[in-house]
Amino acid sequence: MSVVDIHTHVYPPSYISLLRSRTTVPYIYSSPSSPIHRLIILPSDDDASLPPSLRGRPVGPEYWDISHKLRFMDIHGIDKSVISLANPWLDFLSPREGAKWAREINNEVNEIAEKSQGRLYGFATLPLSAPVEDIVAEIERLKTLSYIRGVVMGTTGLGKGMDDETLDLVFAALERESQLIFLHPHYGLPSSVYGPRATEYGHVLPLALGFPLETTVAVTRMLLSGVWDRFKRLNVLLAHSGGTLPFLAGRIESCVRHDSFLKKTGKIENRRDVWDVLKNNVYLDAVIYSHVGLKAAIGASTSDRIMFGTDHPFFPPLEESETAWPSVNTNYTAIKNSLENSEDETAVLGMNAMRVLNLT
Numbered sequence: 521m522s523v524v525d526i527h528t529h530v531y532p533p534s535y536i537s538l539l540r541s542r543t544t545v546p547y548i549y550s551s552p553s554s555p556i557h558r559l560i561i562l563p564s565d566d567d568a569s570l571p572p573s574l575r576g577r578p579v580g581p582e583y584w585d586i587s588h589k590l591r592f593m594d595i596h597g598i599d600k601s602v603i604s605l606a607n608p609w610l611d612f613l614s615p616r617e618g619a620k621w622a623r624e625i626n627n628e629v630n631e632i633a634e635k636s637q638g639r640l641y642g643f644a645t646l647p648l649s650a651p652v653e654d655i656v657a658e659i660e661r662l663k664t665l666s667y668i669r670g671v672v673m674g675t676t677g678l679g680k681g682m683d684d685e686t687l688d689l690v691f692a693a694l695e696r697e698s699q700l701i702f703l704h705p706h707y708g709l710p711s712s713v714y715g716p717r718a719t720e721y722g723h724v725l726p727l728a729l730g731f732p733l734e735t736t737v738a739v740t741r742m743l744l745s746g747v748w749d750r751f752k753r754l755n756v757l758l759a760h761s762g763g764t765l766p767f768l769a770g771r772i773e774s775c776v777r778h779d780s781f782l783k784k785t786g787k788i789e790n791r792r793d794v795w796d797v798l799k800n801n802v803y804l805d806a807v808i809y810s811h812v813g814l815k816a817a818i819g820a821s822t823s824d825r826i827m828f829g830t831d832h833p834f835f836p837p838l839e840e841s842e843t844a845w846p847s848v849n850t851n852y853t854a855i856k857n858s859l860e861n862s863e864d865e866t867a868v869l870g871m872n873a874m875r876v877l878n879l880t
């Protein structure tokens with residue numbers, strides 16, 4: 521049996537240098553007088569009421585050094601990993617810089633995978649702030665990088681979200697080139713939703729709720745704007761078991777069917793519904809930390825569309841003495857407790873990824 525981790529991140533060294541060169545989000549803060557390094561990436565991380573040494577989270581070589589990734593894989597019985605650049609990818613770059621950075625990062629990820637003797641593959645990154653021709657050119661170049669198996673993407677698309685009509689050129693290229701989208705959140709919800717006491721609650725509100733709701737809204741906007749009616753073969757792997765999509769799919773569908781505006785504007789007939797898309801275009805990771813959420817994901821999709829992930833290097837143990845990560849073992853247990861037979865378990869742990877992502 522092979523265990524494959526399809527949700528696992530790196531910041532390649534060149535990207536780390538970029539973060540270190542910046543002083544606004546996203547950036548890495550290093551203290552001149554102590555060994556403190558802080559990764560300040562989330563919009564809510566840059567809280568001016570805190571000194572930079574307390575903002576964001578600690579960052580070390582586990583974020584960029586591949587030997588840490590391989591050791592983590594060995595400790596947790598993971599045979600292969602499909603690595604992706606972590607958020608916020610290249611979203612913040614100026615239109616002129618994006619394409620160059622995408623080429624550099626994608627080459628770097630491909631080289632890392634090439635050197636790994638079959639243990640690593642990668643998702644590429646797109647220069648989403650660049651002109652759309654540059655994005656399409658990078659998608660078309662990916663076939664020359666033999667370890668790339670799709671693209672990781674945030675939910676803001678070209679700046680206007682995933683229902684932006686200009687994105688059709690990108691979706692068309694991805695569909696034509698058979699590149700899957702790994703859709704991953706970063707921006708969460710507006711800070712007003714978290715309330716004036718949010719800083720008292722660490723990262724819980726943005727990570728536990730902001731992230732999954734962001735993904736749910738993004739994918740629902742894709743559905744409502746007819747992305748999968750136009751691109752019937754466009755495949756999307758949703759982070760964190762689809763946010764809350766599996767749980768809310770019935771409600772989304774019911775709201776569509778009871779919307780008189782949609783009916784009057786002819787948007788209800790001849791559309792593919794959320795269940796159809798969930799079973800034919802969507803894959804879900806198993807990064808949901810409980811059999812309750814995972815059973816919803818399996819019920820909305822099927823067990824042959826769900827794939828194990830860890831979100832490494834995020835969610836490390838709080839005690840440095842712990843070598844096995846509770847966040848990973850919680851997901852292993854959820855898989856065990858959600859599936860009725862060992863064949864389905866083997867599929868979710870690795871065989872689905874091997875088939876869907878064409879790993880050898």
Ligand code: URA
Nearest residue numbers: 561606607727831834
């Ligand atoms: N926090 C992040 O910023 N990104 C992840 O992927 C997980 C946690």
Ligand code: ZN
Nearest residue numbers: 527529704831
């Ligand atoms: Zn992640």
